[in-house]
Amino acid sequence: MPVPGVFTHCPYCALQCGMSLRDAEGQLLVGTRDFPTNRGGLCQKGWTSAELLASPDRLTMPLVRAYRAAPLKPASWDEALARVAAEIRRSQSVYGPDSVAVFGGGGLTNEKAYALGKFARVALGTSNIDYNGRFCMSSAAAAGARAFGVDRGLPFPLPDLAVADTILLVGSNVAETMPPFTRWLSDQQDNGGALVVVDPRQTPTARRATLHLQVTPGTDLALANGLLHIAIAEGHVDEPYIAARTSGFGDVRRVAAAYWPERVERITGVTVAEQRAAVRLLAGAERAMVLTSRGAEQHSKGTDTVSALINLALALGLPGTEGSGYGCLTGQGNGQGGREHGQKADQLPGYRRIDDPAAREHVAAVWGVDPARIPGPGRSAFELLDALGTAGGPRALLVMGSNVAVSAPSSGRIGRRLGSLDFLAVCDLFLSETAASADVVLPVAQWAEESGTMTNLEGRVLLRQRAAVPPPGVRTDLEVIAALALLLDAPGQWNAEPEAVFDELRRASAGGPADYAGISYERIAAEDGVFWPCPAADHPGTPRMFLNAFATPDGRARFVPVEHRPVAEDLDAEYPVYLTTGRLMEHYQSGTQTRRVRALREAQPEPVVEVHPDLAEACRLNEGDRVRVVSRRGAAEVLVRITETVRPDTVFMPFHWGGSSSANLVTNPALDPVSKMPEFKVCAVRLEAVA
Amino acid sequence: MTSCRLVVVGNGMAGCRFVQEVLARDADRRLGITVVGDEPGGAYNRLQLSNVLAGVARVDSIELAGEQWYAAHGVTLCTGTAVVRIDRQAGRVELDDGAALPYDVLVLATGSSPVLPPVAGLLRDDGRLPPGVVAFRTLADCTAIAQLAVTAEHAVVLGAGVLGLETARGLAGHGLPVTLVQRGSRLMERQLDADASRVLTRTVRSLGVQVRPGAGVRAVRVDGRVRGVVLDDGGTLDADLLVLCCGVRPRVELARAAGLAVAVGVVVDDQLRSSNDPRIFAIGECAEHRGRTHGLVAPSWEQARVAAQVITGSGEPVSYRGLVTVTRLKAAGIELASLGDATADDEDGSGDVEVIRFSDSSRGVYQKLVVRDGRLAGAILLGDTRAVGTITQLFDRGAALPEDRSCLLMVRRNNPAAVVQSPAMLPGRATICQCNGITKAGVCAAWQDGARDVDQISARTRAMTGCGTCRGAIEGIVAWLTGADAGSSVSA
C-alpha cells in the first residue's frame, strides 16, 4: 500500500537524482523534484524505475533448497532464517569463524552497509567481508587516500563544474551512464569552458568534447605522465602551490622527465599535438578539474593511473583550490557511502582502518564488544570470491545487494567457485543469476519500500524516504540482518529501524575521516543533503574539502611517483584484439533490475559487441552476425554491431547480461596490487563468427 | 649484502635507464653499483636538448636522475670523471683521476660522439674547435649554443638530419637568421624520400630558415673566432655561430683498446654481452647488435631493460631482438614522422612493395605508406600527423592493414591545433597577455566598448605593451569577434 507523494532519490547510479514518488491509483509514479544535483532532470532509467516495484518477477517468499541438487522451493521466513543460522553455526563449528563470508554491494544504503559490516565482525566474527565496490571505485579511493589522506569522490559540489574553464574527464561516459550529470557539462561549455575527454571509444560524451583523446586501452597512466611532462617543460606548474601545499614533487618531476610527448604518443596513440593542446587547455584555465571514472580505474594499474592524474592536478595547483580540483565520479548508487562504513575488508565505520588500534577501540565501544573480538583485515572481493570452497577459503557465503555471478571478472571461474560452496544465501528482489544458484534466497524490499541514507558522488548524504510498504512476504535487509544476529546470539544492539541504525552509525563514524556525527534525517531533508565530514549538529557540513589543508598528518597533499607498464594481457597472434567493457544508457550493472523494465529491455534487448568496420571486414563479420568473443578465460556469444566509434584494435561489450553472453566470462581478473581492482577495462580476445 | 660489483661507464640515457631497471629488479641490493660519467652532474634527458635550445622546454625539466637520487638509492656516482682504460685481466677500470674500480660485471654505455667533417680550418692547432663553433651533443653544448645565439647575427647549421633541422628551427624561433647547409640533395635523407624532402624544404623556409641543399662546405673562415664558411662552389656564408650536426660515431675507443670485438660499435649478442668477454656488456648507441648500431632512445632503453634482466637474472629469460625505428621531428611548426623503411619506392620494378601516397603541397602535406605483405613497412607523415598514433601502432605491432589503405590517412578527428588556437574555445578567464594579465574576457570587453582592431585594443587594455608576443592571439580574437559580430553575439 503506497503512502502519498514523497521525496526520494533514484535507485540507480551515484548521481542519486532527486525525484518524487506519487501514488496514482495504487501505482507509484515518478515525478521530478528540484534538487541541486539533477535540477529536475532524470534519465530513462529513473523515469521507469517505479515499474520494478510492481514487477511480476518480484520474489515474495523465501526459497530454500533441501540439498545442493534439489530444486528451490518456497519456505516460511522462520524456516529460511533458521536454515541460514544453522548452516553458519555448522560451518563455523567445524571450520572456524572465517569459514563464513559476506559479500555486500555499493547499492546498499549507509545503514545496511554499516549493519552488514557489523554483522560480519560481531555476529559472525569473520574477517571475510567485502563488496562489489572493489570492482568499481576502489582504485580511485586508494589513490585519493594516499594523496589527500581521505577519499571523497568529488571533494566539491557539482555546481562547481559549471564554472570550470577546463575539465579533463578520463574514462567516463557520463552522457550515457549519468545523463543528468551532463547538464553541468553543458552549462560549463555554454560558459565558454573546454571539455577534454580521454576514452578509447568515441562515446556520446567524447563526441561533445572540445578535444577527444582516443587513447589505447590501458595506457592512461602514460598519457597522464606525458601531460605532466609537458606542463613541467612548458613551465605551467604552480610552484608556489607545490611549495606551500604538497610534498614529494621532486620524484614525480624526475619520473615525468622520461615521458616526453613523442614517447607517449607511441605508447598511447595520442598525438603530440593532441597532448600539447590538452595541456594548454588545462594550464590556460583559471579553474580546472581532473575527473576520473572506471575507464581509468578498472585496471591492474588503476591506482597508479589515478595517482598519475592526481599528480597532474597537483602540479597545476588544482586540488584544495576553490573552483578547481581532482575528483572521481563514483558509479554505484551508494558507492561512496558503501565504502565508508565497514563492508570493506580493511575498514571500520567512518572510513577508519581496521588495523588501527584507536579505530578498533572506538568502534568496539559503540558496538558494545571487546576490541579484540573485531577480526583483522580480510580478503578483497575477487580474492574472496576466488577462495570460496577452496582449502582454507570460506565454505558458506551470504550475499546482499550484488549479482556476483555476472559482475565478477572471469565469471565462469567465479560461477564454479560459488558452486563449490557448502552453502550460499542470497538476499535479492529478483531471482538474479546468483540467487538462482543459492541454497536459500531471501526476498527483500527495494528502495522505495524502506527509508535510508545514501551518499552521492559529491559526498552529500541524502535521504530516501519510504514511499510504499513492501509487498507481503518481503522483508528489509536490515530486518534480515537483525533477525540473523538474534538467531546467532550476537552481542550488542540489533535494530532494524533505519533511523535508529543511522544514529548508531553516526556515533560509530564520529571522529573518523568520514564523520557523520552531526548529520540527521531532519537536517538532510531540510538542507537538501549534508556533506560529510560533519562532526557536530551545528557544523554546516563540508561541501568543499581541503581548502585549508589536506587530511594528511602534515596537511600537505602527497605526490606519488608512478610508472607506466603494459596491460596484464597484451595482444598476440592468437588474441589480436583488445576488449573493453562498460555500460549502456539503458542498463545498470548486471542488469538484474533494468533488464526487467520493458522500455529499457526493448531499447537494448540483446547483448552486443561493438566492432570497427575495418576489424569487421578483416574478420568477415556483418552487422547482426552472431560472434563469439573469446579470451583465455572463456567466451561470450553476442551480436555484432558495427560502428566507427571504437578503435580498429578494440572491441567494446556492455556487461549487463548474464548467461552465455556475459562479458565477464571473458574479462581478466588480474588485480591491482593496491586496490585489488580487477582489469575489467582491457584484455586480449579474438572474434569467431558463429555459423 | 653486496656480492657482485657492477660498474657502468657512461651516465647518459642508456646508462641511467639501465641503473633504474637494475634497481627495480634487485630489491635486496645484491649488486653494488658504481656509475662513472664524464659529464658533470646527474643524468638528463638528452633528446630534450633541442626543445631546450628552442625555448620549448625549460632546462630544469630535463633531469632524469639528480646526484641525490643516486645517493638515495645506494648507487655510487662519479661525475666529471672518464674511464680511460679497461683492464680485463685484473677486472677493473681506470679513471682519469688515477683511481681504479674493480668490477665483476662491466656495462659500457658510452654513447656516441659527434662526427667532425673534414673541413679546412675546422680544428685549431690544439685539436679543438674555434670559438663560435659547437658540435651539438651535450647539455654543455646546448648551453654554449644558446649563449652564442644571444649575440650572434647569423648562424649556420651544418647537416640537415633530424638534429640539424631541430637546431636550425630552434635558433630561427629566437629570431636569429639561420642557414641550413647540407651536402646531399635531400633533407633528412635517411628518413625522407625526394618528394617529402621538397615539401619539407618549403615548410622549413617558411619558418625563416634558409636552406642550402647540395652545398658542401669546403672551409671554415676563422679570425680569432668563426666568421663564416666557404662552400664547394666558392660561395661564402657569413656566420658567427656554426653548429655541427653531421652525424655521430659510437664511442668505442675503450672497448677497442681492451681488445673487445668492435666493428662500428661494440659487438654484442642478443643478451647485450660483448662477443669475447662474458663479463662485459654494451648498450645504447655504442653497441652493435646483428650488424646494426642505432641513434635513438627507444632501442637504447629496450637494451637497458634486457641487459638489466640478464644481469640480475630475474624473471623470464629475455633477448634483444632489435626495434623498428620511429623518428619524430621535434620542431615547432613542423609536423613530421618517419617510420621504418620510408624511402622505399614502388617504381623500382621489384613489385614487392605497395606505396600509398597523398600530397597537398600547397598546404605542406605529404603522406606515404609503404606496405609489404599487407603490413606497414614504412611511412612518412609530413604536415599532417593526425593519423600518427594509429599508424605507429600498426607499424609497431606488425598488424595487418585494412583493405582500404586510404582510410588510414583520412582522419576525421578534431584538429587539435585548431582547437587551442580557435579563440572560441578559449575560456574567458584565459590569460592572453601575460605581461599585463589581460584575459580573453578583457579583450572581448574592449571590443564591446568599441575597440575594433589590435592597436585600439592594446591602447585600451595595455595588452601587447609588454613582450608583445600575444599579438597573434589578439589578432585571432579580433578576427573571431569580427566574424561573430556579423552573426550572433559573442559571449566571452
Ligand SMILES: Cc1cc2nc3c(=O)[nH]c(=O)nc-3n(C[C@H](O)[C@H](O)[C@H](O)COP(=O)(O)OP(=O)(O)OC[C@H]3O[C@@H](n4cnc5c(N)ncnc54)[C@H](O)[C@@H]3O)c2cc1C
Ligand atoms: C639534441 C638531441 C636530440 C635528440 N633527439 C632524439 C629524439 O627525438 N629521439 C630519439 O630517439 N633520440 C634522440 N636523440 C638521440 C638520443 O639522445 C640518443 O640516442 C641517446 O642519448 C643514446 O643514449 P646513450 O646512453 O647510448 O648515449 P648518451 O646519452 O650520449 O650517453 C653516453 C654518456 O656516456 C658518457 N661517456 C662516454 N665515454 C665515457 C667514458 N669513457 N667515461 C665516462 N663517461 C663516458 C658520455 O659523456 C655520455 O654522457 C637526440 C640527441 C640529441 C643530442
